[in-house]
Amino acid sequence: MSKIIFDLDDTLYVSDELRSNREKVILDFLGDKVGEYFELKKENSTMKSLEILGISNLEFFELMGNVTINLNQDLKLISLLEKLKDDYKLVVLSNSSKFCIKETLVQLGIFNLIDSYYSAQDFGKIKPCEECFFMVDKGDICVGNNFKKDLEIPKQKGAITIFVGGFHKDADKSIKNIYELKNILKGGYDKNEY
Numbered sequence: 001m002s003k004i005i006f007d008l009d010d011t012l013y014v015s016d017e018l019r020s021n022r023e024k025v026i027l028d029f030l031g032d033k034v035g036e037y038f039e040l041k042k043e044n045s046t047m048k049s050l051e052i053l054g055i056s057n058l059e060f061f062e063l064m065g066n067v068t069i070n071l072n073q074d075l076k077l078i079s080l081l082e083k084l085k086d087d088y089k090l091v092v093l094s095n096s097s098k099f100c101i102k103e104t105l106v107q108l109g110i111f112n113l114i115d116s117y118y119s120a121q122d123f124g125k126i127k128p129c130e131e132c133f134f135m136v137d138k139g140d141i142c143v144g145n146n147f148k149k150d151l152e153i154p155k156q157k158g159a160i161t162i163f164v165g166g167f168h169k170d171a172d173k174s175i176k177n178i179y180e181l182k183n184i185l186k187g188g189y190d191k192n193e194y
């Protein structure tokens with residue numbers, strides 16, 4: 001059975017409130033390094049930027065563990081994943097901590113629908129590091145909101161890539177939000193159609 005490998009944040013859910021609460025905790029922690037951080041963020045992901053500033057992934061996970069996650073159950077997402085489950089194994093792969101991933105999936109109401117989930121904590125590496133994508137096989141489907149972080153390596157490995165949240169020219173398909181996945185995958189996905 002093929003797999004669908006989902007990124008989590010800004011892919012399976014979008015929460016401006018959670019994103020800004022997390023950012024606030026980071027900025028408070030950084031203190032006078034904030035200016036440098038914003039410069040680094042122009043070219044790098046959050047975790048990469050923090051790494052350059054000497055903040056380890058572990059410290060980052062601890063910081064994020066202090067931010068309350070307050071998401072609603074998503075009935076539309078639940079019904080989408082229930083349908084997809086007939087044809088695919090469902091996997092979540094995120095740079096968040098194991099704790100945050102589980103908490104998020106539970107609150108969205110989809111924890112029991114996910115076959116397995118992987119955190120950057122499992123690898124000691126963060127996406128887009130190739131090791132993180134060990135579970136991606138040719139023909140699998142990868143879904144994410146950041147092409148470089150979520151989809152570039154899967155594409156090289158022969159996976160079908162779906163960009164969420166707008167348009168990306170290098171992805172096999174782009175959708176505005178996760179719910180549109182239903183239309184794409186209805187009746188099976190044929191790469192040649194796109």
Ligand SMILES: [Mg+2]
Pocket residue numbers: 007008009010011144145146
């Ligand atoms: Mg994301």
